[in-house]
Amino acid sequence: MKRISKITLIFSFVFVLVMSQFAYQPGEAKAESDLGLKAEAAIIIDGETGQIIYEKNADKVLGIASMSKMMTEYIVMESIKSGKITWDQKVKINEYVHNLSKAANLSNVGLTQGEDYTVKELYEAMAVHSGNAATVALAELVSGSEENFIKLMNKKANELGLKNYKFVNSTGLSNKDLLGKYPAGTEDDENVMTARDTAQLAYRLINDYPEVLGHAKISKLKFRDGKEYPNYNWMLPGLIFEYEGVDGLKTGSTEFAGYANTGTVIRDGQRYITVVMKSTSKNERFTDTTKLMNYAYGSFEKEEVLPAHYQVKGKDSLPVTKGKEDAVKVESNKALDLVIPKDQKDNYKAKVVIDKKKLNKDGELEAPIKKGEKVGYITVETKNGENYGYINGAAEKAGAVDLVAAETVEKSNWFVLTMRAVGGFFADVWGSTAAAVKGWF
Template structure:
């Protein structure tokens, strides 16, 4: 009995140990499963914030995105846009020199603001002033560029508001080219009253940044410069340290960050529009009204980490893709009565990780290309665009849509896969006769059926 009891006790102990081990691993696996499937939470400590895919404008996260807030020096992205547009249109050139007005000179001498000192008896190239604005957020240099482009800052502000509307910004109000409070402009403010400041929502700020980096990607070549000397080798030489401390070489460096614009005033707090590229994915973020210089970068890091951890770029549709329920469109007056349609190009999007199956294509036909019966009219040429496929998210999470209404970057065109020539008059006539007699025959059959 003693040996049997000892043997039994030994087996019970082994069983208890195995049970504990199994319970430990089961709990660990369950915990892992729950953490993997749970919706990620993101607590961004900013009054407003947004994260988007920099290539398509797909919104990945948003908080108070339509609240109007002061953008401070993020305003200068609009000045950059108008400058780069003027250069593209050959209205000004990089090597063009300009003199400095008394107003721009006075502002540039205020070292309580971000500035490079400018002289009224000196000429500066557009490139010098642009680099001072883009790298060092120099306010006097910004005003000098606005005056060069439009003759006066007041006229430039009119262009800013007009361009904002053209670019599709939703909520905005520009009163100066710099983002300063008007009270800091020594009574020479371009628009509004003495205490006004530019206003934009996070969504509008993101739209402006999105258009800037996509229409003029060269802006990032300058925005990514960590430090540069202004007027190197002269008596006016000054070191310009980039205020974007998330550039990889600087204090809060984050690999892949290459822009874009910081901003801070008493009213705005600390704001930042950041952009980063890793592999073939570019993210763009905006945080507005954080409570410290460092906080704006901390909160941006949260957004970037969230974006890369929870989203991935994937090919949703290949080229020459055909919808299962819409492989053809009917054609009238053609040698063939229908034509195959397929996508012209593959479509890649930033999507939620592990949810590719929840992104479904929807065909949207171009109503201008079809008649009231939904038919194309011959002749149809191979490659003629007949509509587009857009992607709809069918998962459980929230879908925030895109920055811009009607944006085409989250879609792919659908085109005719072959040509359909117009039928000659004889074929069309015979079809007409056939339709006529077919109609009579159908009517006669219906009448006879009615008699019985």
């Protein structure tokens, strides 16, 4: 009986030891099984700050299919803003674009060869119905050829801070579907990115050009040919996966990429951006997106984690040289609001980052210093180390507030500075003399 108990005890101990290897550890991403996603990769970010609140395989490079068109949209919007092209500019349809627009099994609005279409018509065909031929027509307009436009896409991706990407066409189609119109040797190439980079592209698109949402939220496009073309984002109002507050952004699907969706939703002023990549079916990508959005709104809320004029204990002042005062109080210039897990406000602590360019070699600020002058920033970090960070990787730009001087420190006049210098000199001399005399005994 004792032998059986000992064996049972040993077995139980081994079982617990093995299972502990799979236990959640602080700082790890939330367990992938928690949300029950079918997608191979996913991410959720705050649409205002870029703060990441959930990720699954966010750095895995996967096909993006028509989500590529977000980059084309960005460049078109940038070209309009710079005056390079205009919304009412006419674009004449060439033979290739016409043939592509009638290719079987591709998403398109029909474009007639030799006919003129405005940039706005082509943009809406691309943004609402994911029109591939319309996308190519815009790429050719901006850069003269799609091949040149692809170079611009990759250059822009680098400028936007994306890390893992490759664009080989403007549409997200497989190159083999482009009727032979692709650079030599690239037939088997595909557009790829990570969920993290896709979210960052979406973040920049809707923050730099918020007007894109006015097109992205259109459920059905009435085109000049009299037909109505549906938006493939079935989470928009009136469609079968309708979700309150969804107003974008871009779906994608090819044999290589599987089914993907970049969604964006806003409720009570809180916007989130979600990405799912390589989901298992056309419907499942929206089920996955719904799970992400439910998780975001159900588990997180925007909270004031630091009030305005907040001073961090032990770091509430900085030394000052050449001033009427030898230190200056520092504080946050405004309140810091962040999206955090519900009822977890006490899990955050302030972190002060001083702008080293403001300090001399002795770590001092130099007077004069004006009240409100920026000397660094304050952000927060979790006490247990659980923190996904920000999509742009810079807390100074998002999720932080300025650290400023709470008072003015005027520069001392020349006489006071001279007396200080003299006093400092004699203090040094006295110190050296005292040390020497002490050494005699």
